[in-house]
Amino acid sequence: MAMQVDYGSRDALLVVDMQNDFCEGGALAVEGGSALVSGINAEIEAAQAADALIVASRDWHPVDHVSFTHRGGPWPVHCVQDTEGSAFHPHLTLPDDAIRVSKATAFDADAYSAFDGTGLGGYLKEKGITRVIICGLALDVCVRATVLEARREGFDTLLLERLSAAVDPDAVTRCRHEFTDVGAEVRT
Numbered sequence: 001m002a003m004q005v006d007y008g009s010r011d012a013l014l015v016v017d018m019q020n021d022f023c024e025g026g027a028l029a030v031e032g033g034s035a036l037v038s039g040i041n042a043e044i045e046a047a048q049a050a051d052a053l054i055v056a057s058r059d060w061h062p063v064d065h066v067s068f069t070h071r072g073g074p075w076p077v078h079c080v081q082d083t084e085g086s087a088f089h090p091h092l093t094l095p096d097d098a099i100r101v102s103k104a105t106a107f108d109a110d111a112y113s114a115f116d117g118t119g120l121g122g123y124l125k126e127k128g129i130t131r132v133i134i135c136g137l138a139l140d141v142c143v144r145a146t147v148l149e150a151r152r153e154g155f156d157t158l159l160l161e162r163l164s165a166a167v168d169p170d171a172v173t174r175c176r177h178e179f180t181d182v183g184a185e186v187r188t
Contacts, residue, residue: 124155148178
């Protein structure tokens, strides 16, 4: 069931990093990740019915990415380009015309936000998008960076907290305050 978001043609639903490696059984699994899929699918359906733009971001790392522990980074190997781990969750129902945004694709630079180095902000503005509705993984890492960057880019921003999960559940309250402090709306 959708969260009663009143979608319109000037909205973009941005699904952040709903990839196999971030769901249970993946290299960098977030507890509860897979459980988000049916709710996100309902949002995709509601957004699509209202002519909102559907965008899905993904980590799309080259082999030996700078964020990997063996290169001195903080994370285990995950979401390597063209691997099963980098694929979107198999039950996520992205429409064929959904915009897919790949981030952190350079060997020597990491990126957490779907806007970081992707050109997404300019693209959305070209399409007349004024509001970005965000959900996905992980609330305290890539979702956080994406919410904050969406606000810096000047978009009205709504986080669907119930359709996002955190690596560290204790960080959710801190993130929620950070989001509202920059003017993002948080729907729990």
